[in-house]
Amino acid sequence: MTAQATRLGEFGTATLHESGATPLPPQLRPLDPAWRICGYAFTVRLTPGNNIWLHRALYAAAPGDVLVASTGGAFEFGYWGDILTSAAIARRLGGLVLDGCVRDSAELLQLGFPVFSRGLCVRGTGKDTTGGDLDADITIGSVVVRPGDLVVGDADGVVVSPREDAAVIGERAARREDKEASVRRRIAAGESTLDIYGF
Numbered sequence: 330m331t332a333q334a335t336r337l338g339e340f341g342t343a344t345l346h347e348s349g350a351t352p353l354p355p356q357l358r359p360l361d362p363a364w365r366i367c368g369y370a371f372t373v374r375l376t377p378g379n380n381i382w383l384h385r386a387l388y389a390a391a392p393g394d395v396l397v398a399s400t401g402g403a404f405e406f407g408y409w410g411d412i413l414t415s416a417a418i419a420r421r422l423g424g425l426v427l428d429g430c431v432r433d434s435a436e437l438l439q440l441g442f443p444v445f446s447r448g449l450c451v452r453g454t455g456k457d458t459t460g461g462d463l464d465a466d467i468t469i470g471s472v473v474v475r476p477g478d479l480v481v482g483d484a485d486g487v488v489v490s491p492r493e494d495a496a497v498i499g500e501r502a503a504r505r506e507d508k509e510a511s512v513r514r515r516i517a518a519g520e521s522t523l524d525i526y527g528f
């Protein structure tokens with residue numbers, strides 16, 4: 330990643346959203362709240378109830394890439410588990426954002442590879458090869474995610490932005506953090522939020 334892109338990973342997703350990044354649906358959360366991701370999106374279009382394209386994505390994505398996968402709205406399958414996690418670690422990928430569910434949660438927590446998903450589901454998947462795609466535009470919720478978009482995730486959620494916007498968003502985020510630090514100092518000194526914000 331570029332230095333500008335890496336810098337975005339230093340900010341919280343709420344700050345990045347307020348600075349211009351687009352939030353993905355709030356149901357997408359990390360299995361471990363301590364996990365963070367920052368990287369370029371390698372997009373995966375899954376068909377409902379099938380995960381073969383995740384297997385293929387593991388070996389098409391570059392080290393550091395974040396797999397971002399849509400499921401066509403079929404959330405109640407365990408598309409990802411300990412085997413795919415082990416392969417992702419071996420491939421040195423940066424994380425997973427899955428608009429669906431995962432399973433093998435105890436093993437995933439132990440392995441430590443950052444997984445963001447809608448939740449847990451033990452229901453298995455098929456391996457139908459028709460209809461899926463790699464490295465193409467996908468839609469998660471109402472958000473179009475494009476190959477190479479910057480993806481940042483933390484305990485609050487996941488945001489995306491075009492990589493060419495990284496510098497502008499980073500500058501805005503830094504200014505926002507400076508401003509909020511000043512507000513916290515003023516609160517500690519006895520001012521009210523009503524006075525500070527002019528409410």
